[in-house]
Amino acid sequence: MQYIENRTYGEIEVGDTAALTRTLKPEDIELFAVMSGDVNPAHVDAEYARTDMFHGVIAHGMWGGALISAVLGTELPGPGTIFLNQTLRFSAPVGIGDTVVVSVTVTEKRPNGRLLLDCTCRNQTGATVIEGVAEVIAPREKVRRPRAVLPAVHLHVQGAQYAKLIAATEALDPVRTAVVHPCDALSITGALEAARGGMIVPVLVGPRARIEAAAAAAGLSLDGIEIVDTPHSHAAAASAVALARAGTVEAIMKGSLHTDELMDAVVERSGGLRTERRMSHIYALDVPTYPKPLLITDAAINIYPDLGVKRDIVQNAIDLAHALGIELPKVAILSAVETVNPRITSTLEAASLCKMADRGQITGGLLDGPLAFDNAISPVAAAAKGIRSQVAGDADILVAPDLEAGNMMAKQLIYLAGADAAGIVLGARVPIILTSRADSRAARLASCALAQLFISRTPARQL
Known part of the structure; x- marks a missing residue:
């Protein structure tokens, strides 16, 4: 177990020093913006801040000041320190990827437990980016406590991972995909949006009249879209599997039928897609x-x-x-x-x-x-x-x-x-895009992206 321990006023001598090193990451900027409410575009908008000198620069006074406070509160003097005041001068910006060494040095011991400390932040080139003086009251009593393990912090942007997934397919060829029984607005919309996104070439398998009615209800055109007409959902599943066995399609996508209906056709021993x-x-x-x-x-x-x-x-x-x-x-x-x-x-x-x-x-x-x-x-x-x-x-x-x-x-x-x-x-012989009726638009597109990426990057050992 790691411990955190202070140095009392009586233990500290002029010239004592402590330091820590940190590298500025994009999530540091986001966390400070959330904590402080500072959404100055010079700090959080890379497009606005894009110049040779200031690309990605944050208000490093807050970041640097926090790091100096961390050294004073955890290293020198450490736990029990009372922060009185601080003056800082900022001589250079700190940008994403910069590594800063933060050091404090005791320059004067004053009565009543007070200390003056020089505070300096230098970047990876040795240049001074922040310097100043802090005045604190050093602790009188010795403290030694287990060092707290900080929780992992993740700033989430809804759909960000799926956006990356979908973006990774942009240079790939679309996958010819049998869409099984797309007879409701959700399934027909998901298939056609994936087609517009260049992820699939849909082959709609199911009752033609019901497919066309679903498309009309969703305000979508089926011009240029191949339809394989079948009488019902069971026949649609069997026809889609036959297309995959013949190599006519590279993937299968579930539409508005039960998963068991589709998978029964897929796992059928004589005519299914087992490997x-x-x-x-x-x-x-x-x-x-x-x-x-x-x-x-x-x-x-x-x-x-x-x-x-x-x-x-x-x-x-x-x-x-x-x-x-x-x-x-x-x-x-x-x-x-x-x-x-x-x-x-x-x-x-x-x-x-x-x-x-x-x-x-x-x-x-x-x-x-x-x-x-x-x-x-x-x-x-x-x-x-x-x-x-x-x-x-x-x-x-x-x-x-x-x-x-x-x-x-x-x-x-x-x-x-x-x-x-x-x-x-x-x-199976081909990937099967298994969407749910409760899936969002992003999830349906991401499921298509999974199949497209798998087909493009995996050797055909399963075929």
Whole structure:
């Protein structure tokens, strides 16, 4: 455990010094803007502030003053210090990426516990950016306390992760996609918006009259859009699967039919889209309280997967993470606890999956488990439980012990934490874009982007 300790007035001598080093990041600017209400465009608007000298510069008086205060309050004199006054002069701007060394030096001891300290901030070139003098009252009593672990802070912009995902598809060719039974406004709108965005070339499969009525109700034109006329939703699912088997389409997108209807046709043994890999569903969540995309699997296909099925579930998720540009995804195998317990089967399977990765039976990811949900996604929780792991607290992929747990976990993040959720099924001959009737426009487009990225960046080993 790390401790924070002060220096009392009696212990301090003229010439004593302390320092810390910090690098200015974009999120520092955002946090200060939120805290202070300072939305001066010179500080937070990169377009407005774009000059050779001031690009990305913040009001570094606040930032520098806070760092000086941090040294005085935690190092010299430390806890118990009373801040009286401070004068600062700003001689150069501080921009994003600049590294600042903040130092304080005792220059005078005065009566009644008062100290004067020179305060200096220098950037990575050694140039002085801030200098001044602080007057404080030093503590009289010795203090030694455990150093607090600060919580992770993430400033969330709704849909920001999905915007990045969709932007990553701009240079890619659209994917010819069978849209199954798009007979309501949501499904037909999602398909046609994805087409306008250059992500898919839709082939609408279902009852022509109902498709045309849905498009008319949504105020959309079907000019130039191919329609495969079928009598009902079951026939639409079978026709879409036949198109994929024939290589006519590269992906399948669920419309206004039940997931079971579509998946029954996909998993049909004689005419479906099975491969040697077990199919599994992967949620790609944009969670407001998590700093990066979070993949959760399996929440829709495999009800109580055994160890062999879980191996495929993990590998499918790793393959998707690679397609999203995550070179070595961190995979947390979840259970109720973070220790192996013979009475909890999921802990035994988690440990086995990790050993399978060690033996090359699962490739391309960094696995750890069993891990409980809290220590899989929270570095504070992982540290509190003494878990030393590259995965704990920073997972890219959460592997649920069964469908019930995975589905509840994803739905809780969606409805209680405000997460956006895209979804895709992998392990079939083609990716299956599995959207929900409750999905937002952004989530539907992001689901199409998942398929487009997967097809463009993954070798055709599943075909």
